[in-house]
Amino acid sequence: MLTPRLAPLTHRLTHRLTRRPQASASGVGIGAAVGRALTVWRRSVSARVVVSTVLLSTVVVGAVSWLLVVQVRDGLLDDRVRSATAEAETETVQAVDRLVGGSDFDVASQLELVAAPLSQRGAVRGYEVLVARSDADPASDLTTSGSISSPDLDLTSVPRSLREHFTSSTQLAWAWTSLRTTGDGTTSEVPGIVVGTQVQLPADGRPYTLYLLFPMEQEQETLALVTRSVLVADALLVVLIGGVTYLVARQVVTPIRLARKVAERLAAGRLQERLRVSGQDDLARLASSFNQMASNLQRQIQQLEELSRVQRRFVADVSHELRTPLTTVRMAGDMLHDARTDFDAPTARAAELLQVELDRFERLLGELLEISRYDAGAVALEVEDVDLRDVVERVVRQTATVAAGSGVEVDVREPGRPCVCAADGRRIERIVRNLVTNAIDHAESRDVVITVDADEHSAAIAVRDYGVGLAPGESAMVFNRFWRADPARARTSGGTGLGLSIALEDAHLHGGWLQAWGTPGGGAQFRLTLPRHSGDQVRHSPIPLLPADAEPVR
Template identity: 30%
Template structure:
């Protein structure tokens, strides 16, 4: 409970208090204005009702005494009777405003005068309503004055009094009831507003906690807010942002790991030939190699190591340019029949030296393609060269077929194959599956990465199937030349 209170009035104090105070002030002002309006309206209603009732009674009194002589006993008796009937005091005054009769015998107002302004209005046939205070009356009264007489003949006026105290007490009771109702409304409104404020501030607190975790680098955090309002939209936006940041962080980590692996691989690839050349140069400098034949052998080895480093640097630059899309293809129509025959012819002699059979299996005529001849040649030279390197006996077959609106060319060998574990990594830079192969063949480990980039650049695809000890088959699919391109 203490923790909840701390959350209410501690961390959430700003928005919670603002909402609570704003709602409370609004409710208080609204209920206060409503109570005041009801009080005024009720008071006016009671006063108006009392006034109308007094006027109606006064006119009945006039009907009852308009035929009686002035100050006759019948008049006094009738006024006393009407006093008891209407529960109100009755005075009668003459044309000069002097009170000549009252409804009670013990009153001392006979002979006193009513205000001249009232007398003048009554003599003109008008009704008068006022809150009057007379000498001898301890309490204020509501008084109505009507003409006394018949038609145009006015003898004076009739005054009816009603105590204002009862009206004020009734209005006071109503105001008290309105006040209690207002207080009850404020309590209920406070509870409702507190709950409403809590339903707003609590999910915002959750979002704030998640944002704090994201700031600290914990991108796996998510805000659990299921409402379908603006706060729910904010939570979902925060969650999408966290997901994006988590993905970016994962990509950054992968990139950093790739960068470290790249530097390690480059360092390894350069260190090996440099170490060999350093050893040979030191032997030559120290005069350890005396005969010319041995020196030429050392020179030959160093030359090969230099050429290996040169290929490594060239392949690196080529791959970087491909990945940055800085390679411009010079496309033109290529006759795949003659192109594949030329590739086979290029490697025929090397295959013979290795006692391998190099075959071409294609269904002529093949459709032409629009591509960069130099880059397409680079793709197949790399694939056929790899097949020759890692095939110790058997054959290498180039199989070409028209397929799916293009040409599928498969380079298949009967070599030592690639393990299932290594298959997913063969497109990575510097990855060499020859760790389990013959150590006589060396390479930069960049060839297949370059091949994949070149195939993608031509809107083609490349796939591989292999099994350790049974051979490997790389299949390159390239889109065929369209009729629009032919025209």
């Protein structure tokens, strides 16, 4: 049971803890709504057009409406000032006439003679009256300075600035004021205008000021009505503009969206898709041009596909057909090569050259057949656990003779721990052999460094040479079929020009990377990166593509 002191604290803590998930949920809801709104804004042309048009229309309509309200207000005020001053002048003339024709000679009677008719007409016409001495102190209280006024008028409604004006001037003057009246124990205050004129009483010869206070409730109500009407009209106009803009934008955007969908289907390989053409306007002509373009693309793609299919079939057929005569020529060449010691020197040399070129021709046929299998999509992997260190060791032994003949020393750097990945060992060995022989071929008697490393997700092999290198842009072209950076340079390894292309296809078949880096005169580095587990995607490599000893670009 909780003590009385702990009970309120526990209640507050429970209340806060129960409210936090709600606040968090509301925050997440607001964030999600903002995210959806931003997504719509980025992806929808019609939404941007409608919102932009509505915002600009709101600004323009608001400015025009403000100018209209200001003009109406100024017109009402100017009209009220003119009517008030005209009525004040008329009442002053009539008051003077009554004083001149009156028979009363005391001040009180003459003040009553002036104020009584004004108060009666003011009660009918809706204005208040105050008659006060002009030579009284403007700071003094009018109730103690011999003034006479309408019954419910609060004399503080007359501004001090207007009273000061009549201490030194007899000209008609007016001022804005807050007209305050009392009645039934309550005080009401409305905006108004005070018009003052000066008269002189014959009884004492002193100047008196006639203040006529006109309320402006009607003008205020009229201005409020105009403002409300303008605001309602503005809101309706902005809504109508938004609706019209949406309809217009939809008429323009809908064909564009249809064109986008058809373009996406064309990009996905559905070359028979076309836009529906209706009408003769610009959009219809655009749809016709789009359909014509799609038809031309379909025809050209079909021609290219047919040509590619014929070429692949031709390469495959020629490669297979050349196998039979190559076997015969190989047998004859082997016999001549075995008997070369019985020939004279030129004939023996010809037999040796024939053997070398037959070897190269056989490799070329094998690689052409491999390329044709890749083109036909008939390649399958035989996945097993492969230690890349063992692969590199075998390749170094196989290429030792070529490296020694070129004066190149191959340096292998490995981490001293297994670098195992799931791969086709035969194809990985072929990739590494192509990279190493290519590096020896371009090393120009300098060392070749092979780096092996692995991490939790990927394993990699990098082959670095310090030879001629690659010019800018050649790091991507080097994997093209039969491409050579310098066709005039002699090959020392008898390459066919397809090795790197096949290596790239083998790397992609494993879901890996095969990348190249190089600088002119600074050598090159080729990096093979493979996923550790079959079916995974390579996201990074344990070996950087840019070598640590690469010279900075100046």
